[in-house]
Amino acid sequence: MARRAQGTAAGLSRERIAAVGVDLVDRHGLDKFGVRRLAEELGVDPMSIYHHIKGKAALLDAVSEAVLTEVVVPAGAEGADGRDWEELARRTAHSYRDMAHRHRRVFPLLTTRPQTSPVALAALERLVASMRAAELPEQVVADTQLTLFGFLNGYLLAVLSGSGDDGVHLPVLDPGCYPTMTALLPLQTGFGSVAEFDRILDTVLAGIKDRAARGTTP
Amino acid sequence: MARRAQGTAAGLSRERIAAVGVDLVDRHGLDKFGVRRLAEELGVDPMSIYHHIKGKAALLDAVSEAVLTEVVVPAGAEGADGRDWEELARRTAHSYRDMAHRHRRVFPLLTTRPQTSPVALAALERLVASMRAAELPEQVVADTQLTLFGFLNGYLLAVLSGSGDDGVHLPVLDPGCYPTMTALLPLQTGFGSVAEFDRILDTVLAGIKDRAARGTTP
DNA sequence: CCTCCATTCCTACGGTGTAGGTTTCGTTCC
DNA sequence: GGAACGAAACCTACACCGTAGGAATGGAGG
Numbered sequence: 001m002a003r004r005a006q007g008t009a010a011g012l013s014r015e016r017i018a019a020v021g022v023d024l025v026d027r028h029g030l031d032k033f034g035v036r037r038l039a040e041e042l043g044v045d046p047m048s049i050y051h052h053i054k055g056k057a058a059l060l061d062a063v064s065e066a067v068l069t070e071v072v073v074p075a076g077a078e079g080a081d082g083r084d085w086e087e088l089a090r091r092t093a094h095s096y097r098d099m100a101h102r103h104r105r106v107f108p109l110l111t112t113r114p115q116t117s118p119v120a121l122a123a124l125e126r127l128v129a130s131m132r133a134a135e136l137p138e139q140v141v142a143d144t145q146l147t148l149f150g151f152l153n154g155y156l157l158a159v160l161s162g163s164g165d166d167g168v169h170l171p172v173l174d175p176g177c178y179p180t181m182t183a184l185l186p187l188q189t190g191f192g193s194v195a196e197f198d199r200i201l202d203t204v205l206a207g208i209k210d211r212a213a214r215g216t217t218p
Numbered sequence: 219m220a221r222r223a224q225g226t227a228a229g230l231s232r233e234r235i236a237a238v239g240v241d242l243v244d245r246h247g248l249d250k251f252g253v254r255r256l257a258e259e260l261g262v263d264p265m266s267i268y269h270h271i272k273g274k275a276a277l278l279d280a281v282s283e284a285v286l287t288e289v290v291v292p293a294g295a296e297g298a299d300g301r302d303w304e305e306l307a308r309r310t311a312h313s314y315r316d317m318a319h320r321h322r323r324v325f326p327l328l329t330t331r332p333q334t335s336p337v338a339l340a341a342l343e344r345l346v347a348s349m350r351a352a353e354l355p356e357q358v359v360a361d362t363q364l365t366l367f368g369f370l371n372g373y374l375l376a377v378l379s380g381s382g383d384d385g386v387h388l389p390v391l392d393p394g395c396y397p398t399m400t401a402l403l404p405l406q407t408g409f410g411s412v413a414e415f416d417r418i419l420d421t422v423l424a425g426i427k428d429r430a431a432r433g434t435t436p
Numbered sequence: 437c438c439t440c441c442a443t444t445c446c447t448a449c450g451g452t453g454t455a456g457g458t459t460t461c462g463t464t465c466c
Numbered sequence: 467g468g469a470a471c472g473a474a475a476c477c478t479a480c481a482c483c484g485t486a487g488g489a490a491t492g493g494a495g496g
Contacts, residue, residue: 129398142405154372180347187360207425
């Protein structure tokens, strides 16, 4: 295990560290992720990482920021006049879902850390601007950030943590104690599917539209 | 630091361990929480805990289960005929929110671990039964679990992790880069407030009702 | 009184994050 | 060209963590 001589460049950078970190978490999970494993993967001494990232918390920030950059919605999705906020919201949500499924072990990080990276704020600004251009009530627009991403984070967290590497395993219910839920079980076959996601996303967007309609004509 | 002699009863039990665990996490946060600190607080050797709880993962399960039992909705909230599912949903959501605010540092645990404890299932069964009694479309009822608790978990996670002990601190925005969001900032003063919660809960419920209406008359 | 067993404590091991100091290389300036 | 400097890497060491394995002890049942 011959390491590089001191002083020689290892080509470390915040971006490369984060990228390898994402890959490591994807493969082995958050529990097994640490400075030492990451350093080994990078072919580097553990402490070298600290010259680019301040501590483990900052390291996790970098990792979560890295996966967030994968969320991209092509320009022009909101239509020519920039007013089709609903289409934009749908595309953004789907792109977010895709990212979450690509990186299920990383995803929990996003839901806890306040997202202040430019890439996250830019996406939000775009959506919010589109809604405002469509002249939705301001309070509805202001609440959308929490409504939509609150739902996305909570829903995806539930779906992704309920599924292991071997697939989904729903809990077994006692039909005597929980008759209604047992009866509804057949309707939950598509747990985590795109169809399910679309249904629920639809519900949330319908709620926003409804409140917008009530808000403009009180 | 004289410990108890071996063999003498320390009055340990899963419930007491969990209760003290909740208190400890509330005060010092999840990071500082561990078997050793918990044992010290209980006046007990760390390894004694393992005779009642199998490992750290199970310990966290016990802690999260303990806070979940605090969510109670008085009987009869759904009305005499048991069909006022909306009122029941509102009360359940508020009780859940109250619990989350009482135990902000514990709350993240609930969003990751699959909730299969009887107390959680019972609350869900009750809500779902009420919706079914009101003859909502079955698929809507089946989806409600993920819709409502997805939203609750994601929203509360965002609100609670964005606020430290000193109160809320929203990120500072560059008005040049994010003009719309900056303009909307004044409307976000009640971040984490009950009023905000009610507005967004309203939105989600409106979405469910809307989809129910569309579902029954396609 | 003796046996048994659940409960508790003790020791020890491999792992972690990271503070502090040392070494080396590439650059910059005379 | 040679010396001085700062960035980037490495090394050592420490306190702490989860937990495996085993020894001790007191109370319960015969």
